[in-house]
Amino acid sequence: MPDFLSDDLVAWRRRARDLAVDHLVALADDDALDTRERGARVGRASKDAGVYELARGGADLPGAGEPALRMLVVREELARHGVGHLPNVFGPGPGLLAGVDEPLRSTHLAPLLDGHKRAGFAFTEPADAPRPTHAHLDGDELVVTGAKSYVTGGADADFLTATVDVEGEGPAMVVIDVDLPGVRITRRFDSYDGSHHAAFAFDEARVPRSHVLGAAGGGRGRALEAISAARRAIVADCVGTTLRVLELVEAHLGTERRDGRRPGDRERARLRYGELRISAYAARSAAYRTARLSDAGENVVNETIAAKVLATEVAGTVADTAVQLVGGEALVVGHPLERIVRRVRTLRLAEGETDTLAINVARGRLDLDLGRI
Secondary structure (H helix, E strand, O other): OOOOOOHHHHHHHHHHHHHHHHHHHHHHHOOOOOHHHHHHHHHHHHHHHOOHHHHOEOOOOEOOOOOHHHHHHHHHHHHHOOOOOOOOOOOOOOHHHOOOOOOHHHHHHHHHHOOOOOEEEEOOOOOOOOOOOEEEEEOOEEEEEEEEEEEEOHHHOOEEEEEEEEOOOEEEEEEEEOOOOOEEEEEEEEOOOOOEEEEEEEEEEEEEHHHEEOOOOOHHHHHHHHHHHHHHHHHHHHHHHHHHHHHHHHHHHOOOOOOOOOHHHOHHHHHHHHHHHHHHHHHHHHHHHHHHHHHOOOOOHHHHHHHHHHHHHHHHHHHHHHHHHHOHHHHOOOOHHHHHHHHHHHHOOOOOOHHHHHHHHHHHHHOOOOOOO
């Protein structure tokens, strides 16, 4: 296994396992709970376990976050027990607001970390948009016009962090309150994995100049940092989910039938299982190496992309092959594999689909000479 974990990280993995086994698995399986009540109970259990605050960072410096390897270990272990995707396992992190000064520190960052405000990330432009979302300066305000087509968390957001092309200055990340005049939701929709999203339109929405995050012109870089962090979370989820699927397959292959035989006695089943194990090892190794490089201060944009592609594609292949090995029962609604197949399929598209990311790796290496891959 590619772990080589310190005693501290082993303790964190044990803490995540205990949280999952003692509390979260039962909450995930309790059909009597509605979404809100389940989320509230998950949050309480996670706080008691000391896991909830991991995404927040230090109390004196919100946004510092936790080391990448620690987050990988905890997320992987939760996913291995099928509970890493539950709402409120992790509390809100600062995201793109990390390190902001006043007034945003008081008006948006503090309420976000306290759970009183929710943020959406607005990056994707509609395919038929005549131009990207843009703004011009009018005194101390930005006048924003445009649209965003796939706003993560937008359906429930109080404010958006949006990429906006500021005329004369370049791309910027801008905090836009959703209740401003000229800001409207044009569509709410769900993915078939149960996640919620929204599309927005901006019609000369006036936003204070102080709502620009960092220097104008550096918005794309800030956005890509946030996307990279989200990709690493997906990697951990997929690696843990892959291990969960392999354990389900092992249980199936070892089940003795009435004739005394086991499915795992067949050579073809062993071949498929062996191939899955090899793929899982490669994806997991990439995840751990990327986390260690990140904690060492390396630029891991390309490594994160590679790990995301490997982890999501392997998770999809492993889940699909597992269904083939287990048979039709695995497609019955409510079966663990049925739920996993639906969820991991969406992750191959989230934060960049596979083909686009492969092209980005080529650009990062050939054009920018970045990364170690």
